[in-house]
Amino acid sequence: MIEVEEAARIIASTVLELPTIHVPLEKSLGRVLRQVVVADADFPPFNRVMMDGIAIRHKDFERGIRDFQILGIQAAGASQKELKGQGSCLEVMTGSIAPAGADAVVPYEEIVIDGKNKIAAVRTDDVRPGKHIHDKGSDKKAGDLLVQAGKLIGAPEIAVAASVGLIALKVTGNPSIAIVSTGEELVDIHEQPQAHQIRRSNVYALAAELKRFGIESAHYHLDDDKKNLTQKLEGILYAHDVIITSGGVSRGKFDFLPEAFEDLGVKKSFHRVKQKPGKPFWFGTKAPGKVVFAFPGNPVSTFLCFHKYFVPWLRKTLGMDRTSHVRAVLGADFEIKTGLTYFLQVKTHINENGQIVAKPNTGKGSGDHANLLSGDAFLELPGNTRVFKRGDVFNLISFRNS
Amino acid sequence: MIEVEEAARIIASTVLELPTIHVPLEKSLGRVLRQVVVADADFPPFNRVMMDGIAIRHKDFERGIRDFQILGIQAAGASQKELKGQGSCLEVMTGSIAPAGADAVVPYEEIVIDGKNKIAAVRTDDVRPGKHIHDKGSDKKAGDLLVQAGKLIGAPEIAVAASVGLIALKVTGNPSIAIVSTGEELVDIHEQPQAHQIRRSNVYALAAELKRFGIESAHYHLDDDKKNLTQKLEGILYAHDVIITSGGVSRGKFDFLPEAFEDLGVKKSFHRVKQKPGKPFWFGTKAPGKVVFAFPGNPVSTFLCFHKYFVPWLRKTLGMDRTSHVRAVLGADFEIKTGLTYFLQVKTHINENGQIVAKPNTGKGSGDHANLLSGDAFLELPGNTRVFKRGDVFNLISFRNS
Numbered sequence: 085m086i087e088v089e090e091a092a093r094i095i096a097s098t099v100l101e102l103p104t105i106h107v108p109l110e111k112s113l114g115r116v117l118r119q120v121v122v123a124d125a126d127f128p129p130f131n132r133v134m135m136d137g138i139a140i141r142h143k144d145f146e147r148g149i150r151d152f153q154i155l156g157i158q159a160a161g162a163s164q165k166e167l168k169g170q171g172s173c174l175e176v177m178t179g180s181i182a183p184a185g186a187d188a189v190v191p192y193e194e195i196v197i198d199g200k201n202k203i204a205a206v207r208t209d210d211v212r213p214g215k216h217i218h219d220k221g222s223d224k225k226a227g228d229l230l231v232q233a234g235k236l237i238g239a240p241e242i243a244v245a246a247s248v249g250l251i252a253l254k255v256t257g258n259p260s261i262a263i264v265s266t267g268e269e270l271v272d273i274h275e276q277p278q279a280h281q282i283r284r285s286n287v288y289a290l291a292a293e294l295k296r297f298g299i300e301s302a303h304y305h306l307d308d309d310k311k312n313l314t315q316k317l318e319g320i321l322y323a324h325d326v327i328i329t330s331g332g333v334s335r336g337k338f339d340f341l342p343e344a345f346e347d348l349g350v351k352k353s354f355h356r357v358k359q360k361p362g363k364p365f366w367f368g369t370k371a372p373g374k375v376v377f378a379f380p381g382n383p384v385s386t387f388l389c390f391h392k393y394f395v396p397w398l399r400k401t402l403g404m405d406r407t408s409h410v411r412a413v414l415g416a417d418f419e420i421k422t423g424l425t426y427f428l429q430v431k432t433h434i435n436e437n438g439q440i441v442a443k444p445n446t447g448k449g450s451g452d453h454a455n456l457l458s459g460d461a462f463l464e465l466p467g468n469t470r471v472f473k474r475g476d477v478f479n480l481i482s483f484r485n486s
Numbered sequence: 487m488i489e490v491e492e493a494a495r496i497i498a499s500t501v502l503e504l505p506t507i508h509v510p511l512e513k514s515l516g517r518v519l520r521q522v523v524v525a526d527a528d529f530p531p532f533n534r535v536m537m538d539g540i541a542i543r544h545k546d547f548e549r550g551i552r553d554f555q556i557l558g559i560q561a562a563g564a565s566q567k568e569l570k571g572q573g574s575c576l577e578v579m580t581g582s583i584a585p586a587g588a589d590a591v592v593p594y595e596e597i598v599i600d601g602k603n604k605i606a607a608v609r610t611d612d613v614r615p616g617k618h619i620h621d622k623g624s625d626k627k628a629g630d631l632l633v634q635a636g637k638l639i640g641a642p643e644i645a646v647a648a649s650v651g652l653i654a655l656k657v658t659g660n661p662s663i664a665i666v667s668t669g670e671e672l673v674d675i676h677e678q679p680q681a682h683q684i685r686r687s688n689v690y691a692l693a694a695e696l697k698r699f700g701i702e703s704a705h706y707h708l709d710d711d712k713k714n715l716t717q718k719l720e721g722i723l724y725a726h727d728v729i730i731t732s733g734g735v736s737r738g739k740f741d742f743l744p745e746a747f748e749d750l751g752v753k754k755s756f757h758r759v760k761q762k763p764g765k766p767f768w769f770g771t772k773a774p775g776k777v778v779f780a781f782p783g784n785p786v787s788t789f790l791c792f793h794k795y796f797v798p799w800l801r802k803t804l805g806m807d808r809t810s811h812v813r814a815v816l817g818a819d820f821e822i823k824t825g826l827t828y829f830l831q832v833k834t835h836i837n838e839n840g841q842i843v844a845k846p847n848t849g850k851g852s853g854d855h856a857n858l859l860s861g862d863a864f865l866e867l868p869g870n871t872r873v874f875k876r877g878d879v880f881n882l883i884s885f886r887n888s
Binding site: 109110113125127128129130134135136137157159160161162163164175177178179180181191192193218223224230231238239240241242243244245246247248249250251267268269270273274275276277278279280281282283284285286288289290291292293295296308331334335336337338339381382383387408409410411412413433434435436437438439440441447451452453454455456457477480483484485 | 511512515527529530531532536537538559561562563564565566577579580581582583593594595620625626632633640641642643644645646647648649650651652653669670671672675676677678679680681682683684685686687688690691692693694695697698710733736737738739740741783784785789810811812813814815835836837838839840841842843849853854855856857858859879882885886887
């Protein structure tokens with residue numbers, strides 16, 4: 085039996101090599117970038133007008149000119165025009181290129197236009213060189229690094245990639261993941277369970293979690309017959325990079341998974357972790373490139389192990405540049421009986437100080453999915469303490485986004 | 487020009503009627519539930535063994551019996567067996583039904599088995615009635631409400647729906663959304679912009695954000711010709727429930743959108759909001775069931791308006807039961823010049839007190855998508871104050887999940 089930190093360390097050292105694939109820009113959301121995005125031109129690419137109004141020469145304004153002759157319009161999307169003689173101006177639109185010779189924009193709000201005589205009278209003293217003009221290259225220069233590899237692609241990354249004309253992006257290919265349930269008491273969800281049976285649910289929970297990462301998984305159910313189970317597992321190991329199992333790793337008479345995996349050449353990294361829930365967790369690898377997460381069958385155990393161990397591993401394997409650690413305040417005194425690291429089910433809220441407060445969400449059925457309904461995270465209470473006080477701060481493992 | 491709160495209030499009062507649709511359970515992630523989920527049986531449905539070990543009669547233990555005769559195995563998934571005469575036991579597996587007559591489980595860790603004589607010797611004093619048995623119906627009773635309508639469906643909801651045998655769920659159907667860009671300076675992303683042009687990017691940002699809600703949008707680009715634009719908008723209004731536009735709502739000569747919408751019978755609710763960025767925001771509706779969000783064209787303005795106004799509206803329209811308000815601590819002193827509500831670009835982290843700290847992420851290009859790359863939220867600084875101090879707490883509008 086090993087400590088939680090040791091288990092996490094071993095898992096983190098086991099990273100799969102995944103291929104680089106190209107995806108169309110529109111399909112890149114939620115993927116991990118495997119290339120850099122570089123400015124193909126200056127940002128902005130021209131001196132860009134930032135307000136609707138008139139473009140003038142600041143020198144004219146300095147000379148005391150306040151009434152400017154309107155000689156035309158510089159529309160957005162039109163080629164650059166030129167500001168002619170002294171005291172002239174061009175109407176300019178937001179997004180247009182600043183006319184050649186113009187170095188200040190006065191917004192419509194600060195001028196009065198005499199339409200008949202085409203005169204714009206400036207009604208402000210606050211005209212400065214460059215005002216309301218976003219200078220070419222002032223944000224980024226052509227060649228500047230915009231997005232680094234390893235970034236999780238969100239809307240801003242997609243927008244910036246569009247700006248520089250990338251119609252496809254290099255991203256990390258997803259691993260092939262199998263979710264395997266075991267347990268003779270489990271029946272399919274369309275079946276009516278007998279008195280001693282329940283419906284499968286872990287596989288649905290894990291499949292949904294993987295979908296949040298854009299990963300479609302394959303699903304299998306294995307019987308508690310060691311020979312059959314080993315045979316089927318062999319095929320599953322052959323077909324997939326990552327196997328996540330639930331159940332079959334405790335001390336029961338039919339808990340054959342650890343043995344079966346070892347028979348198939350999967351090397352055990354550890355079995356049993358000093359934690360509650362999820363103590364019987366078994367983890368192993370098989371070269372080249374197979375990883376096995378064998379979680380205990382209790383629904384909350386599987387769910388906790390998935391979020392505590394699998395998700396950080398997946399993020400690292402996908403090449404994400406960072407996983408932020410979230411800390412939260414315990415919202416009520418809590419006591420534990422075991423010397424094991426305790427993953428407390430909690431419901432979080434943000435208080436008026438901007439603090440994340442985690443209230444215990446124990447319930448009678450703390451081992452069942454139904455208890456997760458009213459919660460959104462686990463708070464990690466270290467095993468070296470028994471009494472935890474309201475206001476203490478611990479690591480938070482969230483399983484909801486909103 | 488109206489206040490931010492007033493704009494938010496008007497938008498919140500404009501909720502679309504959306505249809506209820508059925509989706510297969512596996513496709514329900516991220517949808518909003520339009521039915522209740524009720525326990526179809528007790529949770530757990532039988533007295534469930536929680537540890538591998540032996541099941542005994544507690545009365546026998548009370549009588550002083552410590553060596554129990556093993557008469558068989560109650561496996562998970564097997565029909566219920568019965569505990570026979572005094573001093574007998576059955577081996578039981580996690581997940582199995584507790585044998586009839588047994589009322590306590592002693593885990594393997596607390597017994598010694600003499601395999602030859604089939605005797606299990608109990609090595610603990612801590613045997614109590616019901617120990618390691620999860621009583622039928624102790625979590626939920628048949629008929630109990632498990633999930634309420636209005637819940638955003640996550641992995642726990644899917645798992646629980648699977649448990650009660652729901653192979654499909656009633657959820658809110660998505661609105662049909664059009665994203666419309668305007669601006670003659672914008673070219674397609676596969677084009678090489680001329681000196682006065684830039685590539686379209688707002689539409690990519692918004693489409694990506696909608697995908698995070700599982701919504702595929704339609705995209706259009708309109709020229710700055712009023713007649714053409716009005717004609718095309720008419721078709722777009724006919725085909726979609728929601729129109730999100732970017733650009734064309736300022737004071738420019740070619741900012742025809744407000745007029746065009748009004749010509750087409752879209753009733754203006756407001757034009758211009760006391761905020762920066764995003765001041766020229768126009769919002770209107772057309773009965774029955776059309777809503778128009780006309781955002782300013784500046785990328786960050788569009789992005790901010792989308793998150794500040796559109797996302798809460800969408801969540802409410804989809805029928806979500808709640809939108810949690812997030813507060814965060816300003817991480818550095820900050821001053822604003824205008825009397826407008828200022829949406830400060832920030833990068834958040836969680837400090838050792840579990841507080842969300844928002845550091846200003848201004849940059850030279852605060853209007854461009856590139857500046858959003860290094861941030862993850864906006865902090866809403868009210869317009870009635872100019873000087874904001876490190877440590878003050880404000881509303882946070884996040885645009886990233888991780």
